[in-house]
Amino acid sequence: MLCDDCKNKPAAIFFKEVLPDKTIELHLCEDCASKRGLLVTKKLTPLEILQKLLKQTSAQDEKVICPRCYMSLAEFKRVGRFGCSECVTTFDENIRHLIKQIHQNDRHIGRKSTKGTKKGFEVYKLREELKKALEREAYEDAAKIRDKLRDYGVEDA
């Protein structure tokens, strides 16, 4: 099949767009597709998009601060990394457009964290404390730690 536009070179790209009143179908060669702007030849990578968007700063950025890890929006824009799991909530209105441009999407539809507990780490720390308490034979402390562990549903400590 020849290209619909130049009728000269073989068509390499099939383009289809469904509009309310009609459907456009085009068979184009690479050159003509690129002339129509239908061919993305150099696309910025997600990381490049991020770096570009982070350069847009404002004086207010210093004042938006994550309550948990104390990262400011300004710092986030400098390093391009979140400081903790609370940062996205804190910066949400400032970064949603950014995330949308990086991923061409802003809503997760994949797997979900079924047991999104924050318990794991706490339980671990308590078990460590318990071990230490028993080592120094501080049985009263140990009993208190066991109670806390029981609150987390740990019965075997």
Next chain:
Amino acid sequence: MASKMLDNIRWLIPNTGDTLPCGEEMEIIVSSRIRVARNVDSIPFEIKMKQADAESLIALVKAIIGGKVDGTFLDLTKMKPLEKESLLECHLVSPGFIKKEKPSGVFINRGGNVSIMVNEEDHLRFQGIGCGLNLVNLSSEVFGIEEYVGDNVGYAFDEDYGYLTSCPTNMGTGMRASVFMHLPGLVFTNEVEKVLKGALQIGMTVRGIYGEGSEIRGSLFQISNQHTLGFKEEDLLERICKLAKMIIDIERKARDVILTKARNEFEDKIFRSLAILKAARTISSGEVLNLLSALRFGVGVDIVKDITLETLNEIMIVSRPANIQLFFGEFLEEQERDIKRAEYIRKRIGAE
């Protein structure tokens, strides 16, 4: 030491133990890989993490994984540079990971095909790797372990943004899946660029062997998903598989073209490559990669019959600079390395 290193590439040489069964289309797809990034909700992310956080995360993961999965935990701070480099050459860790200075470590399962990097850019990076086109099997293995760990630590998760990661480019599924392809046909027929542009159109990216920024050598290409947010994991995997199969079709056609139009020329190239590998007394890793490319093509189209793809896979990894030293169990200067590499290859393809 040699056997320890070989353990780390068992995923590439199936039927040598309890590894995953081999994937499909092995003559074109060298390997498949899935990497999943996760962070523990209760610990600050890398950039705000303290030394003590890093240490307790390692202890936590060791305790959780130890009871569940059979394998070894390697403490990166206690490893020699050569051993770290070897893990990278065996594709079990990322380039950025072995440069980390804070406490970090990697858990590797007994089959050598699943690794968990602790304190990479994200707290946890789960990785599964296998030969051939194998994404579906790999994903169930990786997510099985990921879920078990998650139940015990609680991942950073947001209803809108999914799994939260250090870098916004990884959030959502946190998953990057890739297939590593050998495309000498497309390189010869000059169609590579066209295919790669096509991949870009549908949100896939193409890189060299070791990921971002690495050069493309030996007609080897890696295709992976660019975006991690807004897709279901299984849909992403299916899209990559579909793209891989499409490229496989074009590559097969290109190989047919080569064999009808330039059979003599290519047979010559293949057997000359084989002859050099069988006879060389000193050889660089770059030259090996190019010769292996010709030989892999020869094996794939059944021109070379007495060498298996598994053997070629093994040579490709073992002959890399750090691995060849660990294989012989000694520190070797570049020149000595080239001599030992030639010796290893001669033995491996049965010339001696």
